[in-house]
Amino acid sequence: MKKIVVSGGTGFIGSDICTQLLQKDYELILITRNPTKYGADKAKNLRYVSWDDSLNVIMDEADAVIHLAGEPVIDGRWNEEVKKKIYDSRIHSTRKLVQAMAVSTNKPKVFISASASGYYGNSGINWRSEVDSPGDDFLAKVCVDWEKEAQGANELGIRVVHPRIGIVLGHDGGALKNMLTPFRLGLGGSIGPGTQFMSWIHLRDLTRAIIHLLEEDGIQGPVNMCAPEPVTMDVFTQVLAKTMHRPNLFTVPSFALKLLFGEGAQPILDSIRMKAGVLESIGFTYIYEDLEEALIDLV
16 A cells, blocks of 8 residues: 655545545555644544654654645735745745655655646747746746755655646635636626636546556656546536526726735636646546536536
């Protein structure tokens, strides 16, 4: 049985990944800020530890590390304090994990350290593949530095993978959760210019892809995590309205978002059209390639 250390395992994405790993009989060690909160969890092959525990000792047990921890990006108005939290939560946690690997006796074989589609910055209608250069805005800088920290594990002989995660569609979180209420009330519609591309992926496919990266020894470096066909915001809201049998009449203009969220409107307004080049090259099969099928499953 392989033992996996997971950070961010209690979050929206991490919870689903951990559920699937447990079903595949992996043994999990979840790093969390408050392990006592989950003391009543009696799941087989699962235990919780703190970031303050001796992580190097924990790394001695691990065959792999999946790092998903980080402050939410879309969670209100950005100011310098919020941006610092977004940056530090990713850079410092990644650094701490790599430092623990460096002083461990038996090092993990693979380090899957999450990144994001924000690496590419606002790209308009242009496709972005794993070989393309990063953008030059705040989120792009976060992603560049995040991946650079993770690459420290590669210097230790550990295979490093950076899943650049797009917009994740799932039942209990992510972008879709915030969009459902206005549509249910008949107040749904497009956001911003509507022409911005959304590189989306169903949570189940994201989970399957990350586990594939874990188990496939030949994959390393950046991997774009998105469905084969990104869509514009206008198309997304049209399909969502059709799926929910609700009108699609309203538009939230860009200036209103910027007024409300300031620079924090960037992840909503940026156009990122990712191509899942690595997943396609290895023949990864999606359950949900089509947006309408994905939304029918979720709403």
